[in-house]
Amino acid sequence: VIPPPVIHIESYSEDSISFSLKMTTNIKVSGYVVNIYWTFDSHRQEKRTLVIEGEKSIQKVANLTAHTPYEISAWAKTELGDSPLSFVHVVTSGTRPVSPSLKAKAINQTAVECSWTGPRNVV
Structure with missing residues (x-):
């Protein structure tokens, strides 16, 4: 039986997560998804997929x-x-930014004028 990989959270910040992957068996591993x-x-x-050799x-x-x-x-x-799947959950640190405000105005049957404003004091 093939065990699932071990996912270990090494560190996390406001905008990144570092993690390690390893197997607890002697079965040869060619990579991870x-x-x-x-x-x-x-x-x-949303989803991001990494293929790791x-x-x-x-x-x-x-x-x-x-x-x-x-x-x-x-x-x-x-x-x-x-192997079977393994899962971990982590919450990034910091304060989540405010969602932008979107306004849409119909100009005619085929056109819409859109404007949006993001949070203040964000570069």
């Missing part, structure tokens, strides 16, 4: 959003086949 999920609002889930791995995922829950799932590609 990692999915990172998060939700910006209640009806839209090699047996042991430390990864840093950057360009994330502050104070946002993330789910990391991973499975290993081994000489005996694919």
